[in-house]
Each structure stands twice: as structure tokens, then as C-alpha cells.
Amino acid sequence: QAMRNTEKQKKISIGVEDFKTLIDWNGYFVDKTLMIRDLIENHAMVTLFTRPRRFGKTLNQFMIRRFFEDERTEKDEKIDNGGLFDGLAITKCGEEILSHQQQYPVIFLTLKSAKQDTYALAYMELKKRLSAEYKRHKYVLMGDTLTADEKERFEAVSRVADDDSLY
Secondary structure, eight states: OOOOOOSOOOBOOTTOOOHHHHHHTTBOOOOOTHHHHHHHHHOOSOOOOOOOTTSSHHHHHHHHHHHHBOOBOTTOOBOOOGGGGTTSGGGGSOHHHHTTTTOBOOOOOOGGGOOOSSHHHHHHHHHHHHHHHHHHTGGGGTSSSSOHHHHHHHHHHHHGGGOOOOO
């Protein structure tokens, strides 16, 4: 008698860029979560990811976002994304690394949104996206982690999309 696999078969999820969607749909995922540990440990001011087209740059961005981000609903309720990483390599890296999980507001931008016909239109689109990212994290204005000047700058960036001027 042939042995039966009782585990749910994973799906090939072509074109799925959001790490959360991929995990929720039980899609195949090459575990690159140790990249998160490397980002924490190397203390770089800037990290540039260069890969050819279709090599998972956006998926990696989403994975990094879902790990670090203190994500909230519209009603300011915390969204727990910790379970997305269950069974992945990052969970074996110890408390020093895991203490960063879901702790920060993450500004997530991809230049895929700036494919308009003109520089001016692309610039406006990026301004809208950046403003929307700040609005997603409006909860930081409620706490005391930002100075008054930082709160003022935060609110100014949040309002950028409301300004129709290009520059």
C-alpha cells in the first residue's frame, strides 16, 4: 500500500508578491528569512538589493515589512503577523533578533507604482504612495516617541498627497 501524504499540498503561486498572501495561501516559498537577521546584524545605513527581473525582490521587501512592521487596522487594532514566520529559519535566531518583530512603522515603497507616462505624473504618484504610507502609521502621532518637530514633519508628509502641485 502506498503511503499517503497527510500534509496539505503546497501551491505554486506565480506572481504573488505579498509574503502574507503567499503564506496564507500555502504557497511554495524558498526560506530567505535569514536575510532579516543579516539586516539587523550588519547595522548598514542603506542596503541595496540588486537582482534580475522576477527574482523575488518585491517578495523579499514584503517579507521584511511583515517581520518588522507594527501593522494596525483602520481602527488602530494591532495586526499579529508573527504566525507568518512559524517554522521558518528566522524563528531559530534567538530573542535578540525576534525582539525586533512587529515593532516598527515600516514605509513600504516600490517603484512599480511609478510607471506613468511623464516624470511629473510618476512624481505625483510616488508622493501619493508616500503620503498613504505615513497615513497607515498615524498611530505614532498618539505616542510620545516623536518630538513636536518630528510630529509636525510626519503630518506634513501625510498631507503631501492632498497638495496637487508637482514640486
